[in-house]
Structures are given as structure tokens and as C-alpha cells.
Amino acid sequence: MARASIPVTKIAKEAGVSPATVSRVLKHPELVQGKTRILIENAIKNAGYDLEALVKQNSNNSNNVIMVILPTIENPFYNNILKGIKTSATAHGFPVIIYTGNIDSKNLSNLLFVSKKTCVGGIICLGRKLELPIANAIEEEIPLVQCCEYNKDASSVYVSINDYLAAKNATNHILNLNYRRIAFINGPISYNYAQERLRGFEAALAEREVTIPPNWKISLPEVSYSLGLSAASQLLGTDDRPDAIFCAADVFALSVIKAANRYGLNVPRDIGVVGFDNIEVASIAVPSITTINQPAFQIGFTAGETMFERIRDPEAKPSPILLDTELISRDSIIPFHRKVKLS
Amino acid sequence: MARASIPVTKIAKEAGVSPATVSRVLKHPELVQGKTRILIENAIKNAGYDLEALVKQNSNNSNNVIMVILPTIENPFYNNILKGIKTSATAHGFPVIIYTGNIDSKNLSNLLFVSKKTCVGGIICLGRKLELPIANAIEEEIPLVQCCEYNKDASSVYVSINDYLAAKNATNHILNLNYRRIAFINGPISYNYAQERLRGFEAALAEREVTIPPNWKISLPEVSYSLGLSAASQLLGTDDRPDAIFCAADVFALSVIKAANRYGLNVPRDIGVVGFDNIEVASIAVPSITTINQPAFQIGFTAGETMFERIRDPEAKPSPILLDTELISRDSIIPFHRKVKLS
Structure with missing residues (x-):
């Protein structure tokens, strides 16, 4: 795994990108394009690592999964949102797993540990608004999209309604x-x-x-x-x-x-x-x-597509999206x- | 991981137990008791492996998760079953993840691959009845409990109603x-x-x-x-x-x-x-x-408890359970x- 074998954070600092982007280049170099990729590849080579071997080692772990965090499955309102997320994820060849429960400071490190082990490529958080330090701690490791509920001050993007x-x-x-x-x-x-x-x-x-x-x-x-x-x-x-x-x-x-x-x-x-x-x-x-x-299906689908934009280009900062409702x-x-x- | 480093199937055959039990001894030796554990430990030693080192290596991967397979989250009937499963899993310190979709021969190998990588310690399958070869293929690798719907002929246990x-x-x-x-x-x-x-x-x-x-x-x-x-x-x-x-x-x-x-x-x-x-x-x-x-909560809770019996003792064959209903x-x-x- 990348973190165990090379100093991702150090390389990220040197290349002026986030650790997530470095991991991305190691797992899916084909998805990261242009200047960013060249910067990272150079930083890795300068640090004395064999880029090709690292990519090979890491892409074996690239069986990516999208994790959806739901506080509860009881609210029937989530059904169509999940359908939308699944439709987007399936189109990109990613399975979806659902984690039910709230994320707080107590279970955050466990969630991140499980996520890394479970090849989670992105987290879509539905339901409860994330605390700022929690949202940012997730975003630091894994692309995060806030869906429906959102913390405006968090660095991660959100998809919701007005x-x-x-x-x-x-x-x-x-x-x-x-x-x-x-x-x-x-x-x-x-x-x-x-x-x-x-x-x-x-x-x-x-x-x-x-x-x-x-x-x-x-x-x-x-x-x-x-x-x-x-x-x-x-x-x-x-x-x-x-x-x-x-x-x-x-x-x-x-x-x-x-x-x-x-x-x-x-x-x-x-x-x-x-x-x-x-x-x-x-x-x-x-x-x-x-x-x-x-537009529940559309909210979910948009959250999924926004996630894949984030996975494709972790340096991009997509804008929040508020969808229209109707009476x-x-x-x-x-x-x-x-x-x-x-x- | 056990399978990569030692011939689990061969050792299982020699000890006269299932491969799942061998994996269990490697991950959680404290949970497997008595004769079974001694048989497996001897088989491992006879095959020339260092048991202690293997256990150490494997128990690092023992961050176990219970995976619930749901065909869809749309049927509100599943809500309380999931609550029951979660209550049981939480009591045993296992997080629950949900995989939505049906399991067929096409995605089975992918599911098993993801399950192994994601530290899934057991699968509870809700919803659609599993095909016999699929149910048995899962059971071969990971303890399986069929919940609500069940295939009577499968080797795995079930919890349902009459x-x-x-x-x-x-x-x-x-x-x-x-x-x-x-x-x-x-x-x-x-x-x-x-x-x-x-x-x-x-x-x-x-x-x-x-x-x-x-x-x-x-x-x-x-x-x-x-x-x-x-x-x-x-x-x-x-x-x-x-x-x-x-x-x-x-x-x-x-x-x-x-x-x-x-x-x-x-x-x-x-x-x-x-x-x-x-x-x-x-x-x-x-x-x-x-x-x-x-008794939806009770069905879920019973499925969870049955799962932990299976995890604790993969050789045990718990009986199917049919719970009572009332008008x-x-x-x-x-x-x-x-x-x-x-x-």
C-alpha cells in the first residue's frame, strides 16, 4: 500500500498537491492528467523511488468501491438518491457499499482504516451534517462529496437543493x-x-x-x-x-x-x-x-458524477450544486x- | 493474507475441517476452541509453517466487518431487520456494511474478492433466494447466514418466518x-x-x-x-x-x-x-x-447472533430458525x- 511504502505526504508537499492526488497517481495514473501528474512523477523519482514498480504494486489494490454513509435507512426519501448514486457508480464500474451510522470523532479513524483496507475510492456522505474537523479529515484521505446535508465551511463539495x-x-x-x-x-x-x-x-x-x-x-x-x-x-x-x-x-x-x-x-x-x-x-x-x-434520483446521480470528477482529478475544486425543486x-x-x- | 502465504485448502483437508475454520484459527485463534484448534495447529506445523508468525501476520487483517446483502433498500420492511442485525453486530464490536444488488454467477467472484479485501468476516444475505452453487461458493469462503429468503438445499443456515x-x-x-x-x-x-x-x-x-x-x-x-x-x-x-x-x-x-x-x-x-x-x-x-x-427486529438480531456463532465456530452447523408471526x-x-x- 502506498502509505506504507513511500512517504506520500512528503512527496505531496514537494509536488504542491494533496496526498490524495499522489495516491491517485499511484493507483490510477491514467486518470490523472497533465501538469499535476508530471509534477508528482518527478517528485517520486527525485525521492529515489521506482515509479513503475510503485504503480504496479498499488494498482493491484485499485478495486475501488464507493462508500455511501447513511445515518439510517429508515427515511424512504433516501431510496431514489441511492438509485441515482448507484446508476452513476455502475456506469463507472464501481460497486457501492453503504455504511449506516453517524461519523463522529470516535469512529472516524476506524472508518478511515476500514475504508483504506476496503479499497474505498470515494465517500458520499448522506444525512447528518459532518463536523468541520471530521469532514476535513476524510477529505484529506479520500475524496468526499456531501449530499443533501452539508457543512458549508468544509473543503469538500456538496450536492443538495435550495x-x-x-x-x-x-x-x-x-x-x-x-x-x-x-x-x-x-x-x-x-x-x-x-x-x-x-x-x-x-x-x-x-x-x-x-x-x-x-x-x-x-x-x-x-x-x-x-x-x-x-x-x-x-x-x-x-x-x-x-x-x-x-x-x-x-x-x-x-x-x-x-x-x-x-x-x-x-x-x-x-x-x-x-x-x-x-x-x-x-x-x-x-x-x-x-x-x-x-429531484432525488438526480441529486444522487449528480453526487456520483461529482465524485468521479473528484476521483479523476483530486486537485480540481468542483463548485457546490443546488438543484431545483417543484411543487x-x-x-x-x-x-x-x-x-x-x-x- | 492467509491464502497467499499458506495452502489453506490443503491444511483444511489434512485437518478435516473447512478452509474457513483454518482462516479463523489464523485470524482469531482465541475464538476457536478445543479439538478443532489443536487439529489445525498440528496440520500447520506439520506442513512446516511457523504458526505464531502466521497468526501475527493474519490477525493484523482481522478488522472484521459484517456485510449485509440487500437486493434493494426500497422495501421498508427491511428497516427493522437491519436494526436487529446492527444491534447484534455492534454488541460484538463489528461494523456493518450493506451491499445492494443481487448476487449472481457474474458478480460472485468480484464480491468474494472485495469481501476478502474488505475484512468481511461474515455475510448475511437478505432478499432474493440464492442459487445453490452461489450460496455454497460463498459458504466455502465466508460464513453465510440466509435471512428471510432462503435456499433450503444450501449448506448455510437460515433465519426466517413460517x-x-x-x-x-x-x-x-x-x-x-x-x-x-x-x-x-x-x-x-x-x-x-x-x-x-x-x-x-x-x-x-x-x-x-x-x-x-x-x-x-x-x-x-x-x-x-x-x-x-x-x-x-x-x-x-x-x-x-x-x-x-x-x-x-x-x-x-x-x-x-x-x-x-x-x-x-x-x-x-x-x-x-x-x-x-x-x-x-x-x-x-x-x-x-x-x-x-x-418480528423484523428479532429476525435481524437472530441472524446476527447466528452469524457470530458461525464465526466463533465455523465447524458448528446451527439449525435453521423459523420465528413466529402474529395477526x-x-x-x-x-x-x-x-x-x-x-x-
């Missing part, structure tokens, strides 16, 4: 349907997406000078049906209830429909509901759920004035 | 509620579970001498909402429709509720629905779904005679 705009659009849609008493059920506020969606929700309300009770902005510690059900029951179980609920996840929207049903309330007649994600069950639910579609109008919300006429 | 009995119980429940016009929406018949559930469904009907039109027994090529929706629409779109539908997956049961809604039919008033799996959304659906609960009665089906009175 959550602020998406949530603002969804809230505007509700306001345009003439609702003013709107609650918001959000995910864990430690997540980037939850912060941005809250910001978008608040901005849309502020622009129309709509104010709501502070306890109508709920942030739950997890995206789960059961937590959504408690939150929705709390909102709907009083006389002073909202007329519409914007949910930062379709999972919560399904919970709201369930809670409404328990209180004898009808969606959309008594309560308008808007979700987020457009998971498969959003269209199967009765009523079907108006939601924000995330899908279904049956879970109708204009507010139409309800008044109906009742 | 699908035949579960489906028979579900069908009897429907018959006891006085339904006679019962349809069945099943998964791909190439799967073990689909064959067994069909057998259970048919046995229950036969015992009561109930016959149904042959086209009411539907086998779909995939467990998906959209396929379920087409099948249910076909069943419900005629005047000669069934009064109850038994679904081999809750995903299909949700599709039936949706299709009924489209035709202006009410579940459970006009159509009784029973699902299978007890995925989380089954209790959140409106109406909530009567279903067969699979969870919810709102998607009511007694048939009560409906008649209501209408």
Missing part, C-alpha cells in the same frame, strides 16, 4: 390559497435543511405580514410517523387549531392526516396539508399529498374560501 | 369474518415467501371448500405501490369484484385502499383488506391496516355480516 426557496414556495402556495392560520412541523433543527426550511417558512409569512402563535412552529427530534402523530394531535386537539399545516417531510404529512382522522376532521375540508420530499407513498395516501418534489399539487389542500362556502 | 402458517392464519381470519369472495395480491412467485404464502392462502380456502376465480390470485413481479395500484384497480373495477383482498405486503394493502377510494368504495365497508409485514405506515394509514406482524387486528376489515346490516 431548501430555503423550496419552503418559501410551499408556504406561498398555502398563503395564495388564502390560509392565514398556518402551522409548521419541522425536522431536527440541528440539520441544515430544517434551518433553511424554517427560514423559508418565516420569510414567506413575514412578506405577507402574517403572524402565528410561536408554539405552531414545531421542531421534532426525528423524522418519524409516531413523533409526527403526537405533534399533529397536539395541534389539532384544541379549538384554537390551525387551518393548514406545512410539514417539512411527507412522513409528517401522513401523520397529520391520521391525527385529523382521529379527531373526526377531514383533510382537506377541515385542514389543509402540504408535505415535502414527494416520497412514493405521498401519491398513494388518501388524500394524496400536495408536496415539494426533490406538486394534489388533494391534501384546497382553497380556504371554497371550504367556507362548502360548510 | 410464511405458510402466517398466510393460512391471515386467510382464516378473513374466512372467520364470513367473507367468501376473497382475492390475493402476492409478490414475485420466484421468491420463497410468495410460494409459501400462496400455499397457505390456498390451504385455508380448501379446508373450508371455498373456491375463487383463478384470476383473483395475482402474483406481481415486484413489491411496489404502483404495481399494487394497477392490480387492485383491475380487481375492483368490475361489478364482479371480491369482498376482501389479502395482500402479501402492506405496500399492496395501501394500494388497495387507494384504488378503492378512486372507485368510490370504502375500506372496510365495501372492501375488507388484510396486509402482511406490519411496516410502520400500516398503523398510520387511514384506515389502519389489519396485518401479519413479522394484528386494525380497521381495514370488519365482519362481513355487519356490513350487510349497515347497508
Whole structure:
């Protein structure tokens, strides 16, 4: 293995590139082009090593794998993202393995050790936002692409959506349907997406000078049906209830429909509901759920392609990518004035 | 690595054990006890190798990982099984990685190569039934536990449920509620579970001498909402429709509720629905779904524990385990005679 046999860090310093690029030249010289490769090859020769022998020794270990880090497989939203990543990886001939769990300072060194041994050529991190030192420690060793959640300050690239705009659009849609008493059920506020969606929700309300009770902005510690059900029951179980609920996840929207049903309330007649994600069950639910579609497959595919750009040229600094979302109008919300006429 | 440095197969033959056991003694001598270990140690010494040096060299590579093979992460039923596997693996200090995709003769050698390089200490195969030569080829190299789906003829152990009995119980429940016009929406018949559930469904009907039109027994090529929706629409779109539908997956049961809604039919008033799996959304659906609960967490945990038995003692042949299921009665089906009175 490269690190054991030659001083990669020293050579990287001499060539003015990252250690990852030196490893890349040793494993896949054909993928690193132009000036960078010449600089490294010279640095290796100057250090007295036999370049050809090193390449031969290292490329035997080049059975590269893309590792996807997922905090949990429970959120159905990840399905299509993984499909997109797999489609990209398969096209490049790389198998994909999934590591479930969060990466923290305790298991980081173990992850990096396993990654090196497992021929991991790149890590795509989905789910929880990485701490800055952790993101940078991974990036130092292995190309990293942050997907969905991201740490803006990390040196690694990210692929995500514009959550602020998406949530603002969804809230505007509700306001345009003439609702003013709107609650918001959000995910864990430690997540980037939850912060941005809250910001978008608040901005849309502020622009129309709509104010709501502070306890109508709920942030739950997890995206789960059961937590959504408690939150929705709390909102709907009083006389002073909202007329519409914007949910930062379709999972919560399904919970709201369930809670409404328990209180004898009808969606959309008594309560308008808007979700987020457009998971498969959003269209199967009765009523079907108006939601924000995330281009999940495209997010995954783009993350994969960005990864292969990084693998091909570790010195390149690709720009972050924020993909567009769209509102899908279904049956879970109708204009507010139409309800008044109906009742 | 053991195979490169000593003739594992030859030594295994001499000691009368499997190659996996020899590798185990080299990697984790402390885990292999008694006679087996002495036999192997003698065979290694007789072959002229320095046992201590070999163990030292090999145990450096013992950063073991459990690999779970999943055909797809899309079926939410796998969530709790994975949780169970992870709980067991974490207790034994092994990280879990997931490989998504099917294992066939084309990618088998690549999988085994990657597994060896990635310090995989055991493979738990979920999802599709393995072909016999493939199951045996894996077992030859790495301990294998088949989980949910299994090939009875393979030499590796399996952990699953009694699908035949579960489906028979579900069908009897429907018959006891006085339904006679019962349809069945099943998964791909190439799967073990689909064959067994069909057998259970048919046995229950036969015992009561109930016959149904042959086209009411539907086998779909995939467990998906959209396929379920087409099948249910076909069943419900005629005047000669069934009064109850038994679904081999809750995903299909949700599709039936949706299709009924489209035709202006009410579940459970006009159509009784029973699902299978007890995925989380089954209790959140409106109406909530009567279903067969699979002890998913326990299946996963048992598969994990069985794996660690195998790792600890590769010569042991643990027995297959079939866990019990139970019927969870919810709102998607009511007694048939009560409906008649209501209408």
C-alpha cells in the first residue's frame, strides 16, 4: 500500500498537491492528467523511488468501491438518491457499499482504516451534517462529496437543493390559497435543511405580514410517523387549531392526516396539508399529498458524477450544486374560501 | 493474507475441517476452541509453517466487518431487520456494511474478492433466494447466514418466518369474518415467501371448500405501490369484484385502499383488506391496516447472533430458525355480516 511504502505526504508537499492526488497517481495514473501528474512523477523519482514498480504494486489494490454513509435507512426519501448514486457508480464500474451510522470523532479513524483496507475510492456522505474537523479529515484521505446535508465551511463539495426557496414556495402556495392560520412541523433543527426550511417558512409569512402563535412552529427530534402523530394531535386537539399545516417531510404529512382522522376532521375540508420530499407513498395516501418534489434520483446521480470528477482529478475544486425543486399539487389542500362556502 | 502465504485448502483437508475454520484459527485463534484448534495447529506445523508468525501476520487483517446483502433498500420492511442485525453486530464490536444488488454467477467472484479485501468476516444475505452453487461458493469462503429468503438445499443456515402458517392464519381470519369472495395480491412467485404464502392462502380456502376465480390470485413481479395500484384497480373495477383482498405486503394493502377510494368504495365497508409485514405506515394509514406482524427486529438480531456463532465456530452447523408471526387486528376489515346490516 502506498502509505506504507513511500512517504506520500512528503512527496505531496514537494509536488504542491494533496496526498490524495499522489495516491491517485499511484493507483490510477491514467486518470490523472497533465501538469499535476508530471509534477508528482518527478517528485517520486527525485525521492529515489521506482515509479513503475510503485504503480504496479498499488494498482493491484485499485478495486475501488464507493462508500455511501447513511445515518439510517429508515427515511424512504433516501431510496431514489441511492438509485441515482448507484446508476452513476455502475456506469463507472464501481460497486457501492453503504455504511449506516453517524461519523463522529470516535469512529472516524476506524472508518478511515476500514475504508483504506476496503479499497474505498470515494465517500458520499448522506444525512447528518459532518463536523468541520471530521469532514476535513476524510477529505484529506479520500475524496468526499456531501449530499443533501452539508457543512458549508468544509473543503469538500456538496450536492443538495435550495431548501430555503423550496419552503418559501410551499408556504406561498398555502398563503395564495388564502390560509392565514398556518402551522409548521419541522425536522431536527440541528440539520441544515430544517434551518433553511424554517427560514423559508418565516420569510414567506413575514412578506405577507402574517403572524402565528410561536408554539405552531414545531421542531421534532426525528423524522418519524409516531413523533409526527403526537405533534399533529397536539395541534389539532384544541379549538384554537390551525387551518393548514406545512410539514417539512411527507412522513409528517401522513401523520397529520391520521391525527385529523382521529379527531373526526377531514383533510382537506377541515385542514389543509402540504408535505415535502414527494416520497412514493405521498401519491398513494388518501388524500394524496400536495408536496415539494426533490429531484432525488438526480441529486444522487449528480453526487456520483461529482465524485468521479473528484476521483479523476483530486486537485480540481468542483463548485457546490443546488438543484431545483417543484411543487406538486394534489388533494391534501384546497382553497380556504371554497371550504367556507362548502360548510 | 492467509491464502497467499499458506495452502489453506490443503491444511483444511489434512485437518478435516473447512478452509474457513483454518482462516479463523489464523485470524482469531482465541475464538476457536478445543479439538478443532489443536487439529489445525498440528496440520500447520506439520506442513512446516511457523504458526505464531502466521497468526501475527493474519490477525493484523482481522478488522472484521459484517456485510449485509440487500437486493434493494426500497422495501421498508427491511428497516427493522437491519436494526436487529446492527444491534447484534455492534454488541460484538463489528461494523456493518450493506451491499445492494443481487448476487449472481457474474458478480460472485468480484464480491468474494472485495469481501476478502474488505475484512468481511461474515455475510448475511437478505432478499432474493440464492442459487445453490452461489450460496455454497460463498459458504466455502465466508460464513453465510440466509435471512428471510432462503435456499433450503444450501449448506448455510437460515433465519426466517413460517410464511405458510402466517398466510393460512391471515386467510382464516378473513374466512372467520364470513367473507367468501376473497382475492390475493402476492409478490414475485420466484421468491420463497410468495410460494409459501400462496400455499397457505390456498390451504385455508380448501379446508373450508371455498373456491375463487383463478384470476383473483395475482402474483406481481415486484413489491411496489404502483404495481399494487394497477392490480387492485383491475380487481375492483368490475361489478364482479371480491369482498376482501389479502395482500402479501402492506405496500399492496395501501394500494388497495387507494384504488378503492378512486372507485368510490370504502375500506372496510365495501372492501375488507388484510396486509402482511406490519411496516410502520400500516398503523398510520387511514384506515389502519389489519396485518401479519413479522418480528423484523428479532429476525435481524437472530441472524446476527447466528452469524457470530458461525464465526466463533465455523465447524458448528446451527439449525435453521423459523420465528413466529402474529395477526394484528386494525380497521381495514370488519365482519362481513355487519356490513350487510349497515347497508
